[in-house]
Amino acid sequence: MPNKSPIYVWAFLAFATLASWGIGARDPLHALPLLVVMIAVIKCRLVIRYFMDVRHAPAWLRYSCDAWLLLNLAMATSAYWA
Amino acid sequence: MTVSARQSVPGGIDVWVFVLGDMLIFSAYFAAYLFLDRAPNRALFRESQAQLSQGLGLVNTLLLLTSSLFVALGIQAAKARARTAAARFVTLGAACGGAFLLVKSYEWTSKIRGGFTITTDAFFMHYYMLTSLHVVHVLVGLVFLAIVRRELRSPSVPRLELVDAGGVYWHMVDFLWILIFALLYLMR
Numbered sequence: 015m016p017n018k019s020p021i022y023v024w025a026f027l028a029f030a031t032l033a034s035w036g037i038g039a040r041d042p043l044h045a046l047p048l049l050v051v052m053i054a055v056i057k058c059r060l061v062i063r064y065f066m067d068v069r070h071a072p073a074w075l076r077y078s079c080d081a082w083l084l085l086n087l088a089m090a091t092s093a094y095w096a
Numbered sequence: 097m098t099v100s101a102r103q104s105v106p107g108g109i110d111v112w113v114f115v116l117g118d119m120l121i122f123s124a125y126f127a128a129y130l131f132l133d134r135a136p137n138r139a140l141f142r143e144s145q146a147q148l149s150q151g152l153g154l155v156n157t158l159l160l161l162t163s164s165l166f167v168a169l170g171i172q173a174a175k176a177r178a179r180t181a182a183a184r185f186v187t188l189g190a191a192c193g194g195a196f197l198l199v200k201s202y203e204w205t206s207k208i209r210g211g212f213t214i215t216t217d218a219f220f221m222h223y224y225m226l227t228s229l230h231v232v233h234v235l236v237g238l239v240f241l242a243i244v245r246r247e248l249r250s251p252s253v254p255r256l257e258l259v260d261a262g263g264v265y266w267h268m269v270d271f272l273w274i275l276i277f278a279l280l281y282l283m284r
Contacts, residue, residue: 035153
């Protein structure tokens with residue numbers, strides 16, 4: 015196989031999924047739901063950058079995807095602290 | 097306008113018009129969930145959220161992540177001209193997508209049998225609306241994967257941008273679910 019990086023990315027994503035599920039399954043302390051959403055945003059960014067190959071895309075597309083991720087993170091953060 | 101080979105839009109601009117539009121639509125749904133309905137009903141949402149099976153959500157997340165891995169490997173193989181391997185990977189990816197739909201159907205059925213329907217409360221309205229909307233995207237994605245697979249198995253040289261575009265749409269289906277899983281199932 016020429017390039018193994020999709021497998022490494024997947025392995026990290028699977029680990030992060032299990033970690034955030036483990037966190038979510040317990041009674042959360044105040045910071046834990048926020049941690050869950052941060053992990054989700056990091057996972058999305060990995061899928062976008064590596065699986066979708068956006069890391070090699072023009073700057074406008076990279077920034078748009080990052081902006082969308084930040085928007086969702088900001089919404090979840092402010093909803094959590096409201 | 098010319099772009100260097102290193103900076104091309106993966107799958108072409110057309111699929112990204114779709115994808116970026118979909119991303120904004122889902123964010124609007126997330127905003128409605130978080131600010132319109134959850135904010136004034138936090139206790140209710142917490143109670144109703146507890147009815148969801150995080151285990152099933154976990155299984156579904158792992159299924160879509162694995163399907164994305166297969167599709168990514170398939171696109172990679174297609175670019176390396178290994179068309180048979182590419183078609184096989186895409187089939188595996190689609191199979192995981194099909195499994196996602198089966199688990200989702202089971203989850204909905206068991207919720208409905210438990211008395212939790214779309215009219216139960218505001219949380220469940222959002223739950224069914226968001227997951228249904230996502231399922232529609234999974235179905236569309238499976239159609240695209242079928243088109244990609246046919247392209248890879250046809251006797252002529254496969255159009256790589258078409259193959260790439262199908263992959264891009266499928267990965268979007270995956271990462272949208274990652275956020276839905278976090279917001280609906282895990283974040284309390």
